[in-house]
Amino acid sequence: SYELTQPPSVSVSPGQTATITCSGDKLGDKYACWYQQKPGQSPILVIYQDSKRPSGIPERFSGSNSGNTATLTISGTQAMDEADYYCQAWDSSTYVFGPGTKVTVL
């Protein structure tokens, strides 16, 4: 079965750039999306189709996908961006989620 891997944690200072990676075999040949989940809340879609932002998602969230790695970038990270982030892709008629990355804003 297809697997996605993410770093367990990423730390970033306020105002700096956070980069979260998601790796999978030939992931660049698929579309990746990203969800943000804060404690006790439902996930929110922040990036879909590799790099598109849903309505209401701040421009500081951006995404890319090439080769074996999809990347979520948070520019000018704010304290409110502290959350778990999950990547997700579609493979063999199944939705595959990455294990999640905890972003800490120090």
Next chain:
Amino acid sequence: QLQLQESGPGLLEPSETLSLTCAVSGFSISSGYYWGWIRQPPGKGLEWIGNLYHSGTTYYNPSLESRLTMSVDTSKNHFSLKLRSVTAADTAVYYCARALTGDLAYFDYWGQGTLVTVSS
């Protein structure tokens, strides 16, 4: 404004059947999207359970398929999940969501989630 609301019993005993319903408001369940279930064990990541279309077409997670049935009631604008023979490993927050399927697959609207605990 599209909203999804999960409902169902919060506590089950092992071997029972988990039954959940997701009520959709502000959007017709027959309007060309798939509808899905995702779960999250306490302190862990997200796991896709399955999706269905208003026509009855379903996609199931192969690891759950043998115990899983999903259905839709367009007259009530809701869809349902049944997971048979539950064990403690099925303890999780269960979310329903609106889905796109195929190459563009993602979930764009989520319910608030409902905690289901399996314990004797």
